[in-house]
Amino acid sequence: MNLRIPGPIPVPDDILHEMSRPMINHRGPEFKEMLYRVSGRLKQVFDTRENIYILTASGTGALEAAVVNTLSPGDKVLCTTIGSFGDRFAEIAERFGADITTLGFPLGTAVDLEQLRSTLEADDGIKAVLVTHNETSTGVTNDLESIANVVKGQFDKLLLVDGISSVCSIPLHTDAWRCDVIATASQKGWMLPPGLAFISFSKRAWRAHAEAKMPRFYFDLAQYQHYFEIGQPPYTPSISMMFALDLALERIIDEGLAALYERQARIGKFPRSGLLAQGLELFANERVASDTVTAFKIPNGIDSTELINILQNEYQIVVATGQESLKGKIIRIGHMGHTTEAEIQDVLDALAETLPKMGFISPTTSVV
Numbered sequence: 001m002n003l004r005i006p007g008p009i010p011v012p013d014d015i016l017h018e019m020s021r022p023m024i025n026h027r028g029p030e031f032k033e034m035l036y037r038v039s040g041r042l043k044q045v046f047d048t049r050e051n052i053y054i055l056t057a058s059g060t061g062a063l064e065a066a067v068v069n070t071l072s073p074g075d076k077v078l079c080t081t082i083g084s085f086g087d088r089f090a091e092i093a094e095r096f097g098a099d100i101t102t103l104g105f106p107l108g109t110a111v112d113l114e115q116l117r118s119t120l121e122a123d124d125g126i127k128a129v130l131v132t133h134n135e136t137s138t139g140v141t142n143d144l145e146s147i148a149n150v151v152k153g154q155f156d157k158l159l160l161v162d163g164i165s166s167v168c169s170i171p172l173h174t175d176a177w178r179c180d181v182i183a184t185a186s187q188k189g190w191m192l193p194p195g196l197a198f199i200s201f202s203k204r205a206w207r208a209h210a211e212a213k214m215p216r217f218y219f220d221l222a223q224y225q226h227y228f229e230i231g232q233p234p235y236t237p238s239i240s241m242m243f244a245l246d247l248a249l250e251r252i253i254d255e256g257l258a259a260l261y262e263r264q265a266r267i268g269k270f271p272r273s274g275l276l277a278q279g280l281e282l283f284a285n286e287r288v289a290s291d292t293v294t295a296f297k298i299p300n301g302i303d304s305t306e307l308i309n310i311l312q313n314e315y316q317i318v319v320a321t322g323q324e325s326l327k328g329k330i331i332r333i334g335h336m337g338h339t340t341e342a343e344i345q346d347v348l349d350a351l352a353e354t355l356p357k358m359g360f361i362s363p364t365t366s367v368v
């Protein structure tokens, strides 16, 4: 099966195999050594000198942790959103009592820096800004460095980032860009199954934590820091996933982040040029198109469910439809982790065979 949804991603066999190792004592020396080794490598990937905390949760858990560890009910929060996951980040903050202002942009586009600047200028009571680095629902990457320059450089607000489908795939420099909190999850660029989330926390975030009054227990990062100092997790961890993470990180560091980002950028271009060559239309504005997930528009007259079913049943290729208002209107192809060009070529070939049979006439086909 060629699993080409934007997470979970296919996991290499040897990494999967690590998960079948016998359990160890999570409060013993072997775990402590692994925790420190893994944490050191996570810091390299996030490019930060601060500790990274490992949560047994999916990405949404880490988004919740970002919110409840830094904010209080009633705090004014500006949530930029370019799709479903930006909306979710806002909803989490709202549920916990934040006073949300949403700054939304048309689906398929990225955050507009001028609008961000003018919104922050208009309300100096805003305490924090929420940003999705890579919006998986539309296949768009925000220019996080420029956003951080505005949020931190010009307005000095707390910057909380959903990096779930970007960290370890798209270049990111947590400290240099002054991102206060970045949340990510194992089933995306990390070559791992779902189940772990990783979160960075700046010194400024810790100062916010000292005053933050939103309720928190399982995700209280003070517990994670306290236990980290003695080489333990606060609660029973997913030991099997930790084994897998240990090996995945060894691979990532061996490859080198510069090489990994370059490979990911190359693989990102591949489906975009292949789809355009078939006369299909990309959903995202090409200038901001993501290197981890590509969305294309379903051509008029084509039934997306039928197309998805044919790809699955006849080609063993699994792709994702759009979410919410984009359901049935786009198809998303994931290419995180260790995706090869051959795997993407198989998707392109299957589309090239199937779409004309379904009645699609490519505008690139010359009529004689």
Ligand SMILES: Cc1ncc(COP(=O)(O)O)c(C=O)c1O
Pocket (backbone or CB within 6 Å): 006, 007, 058, 059, 060, 061, 085, 132, 134, 135, 136, 137, 162, 163, 164, 165, 185
């Ligand atoms: C950008 C982004 N944010 C949030 C989430 C939610 O993460 P999870 O499903 O791991 O809770 C996802 C998952 O696809 C995502 O891609």
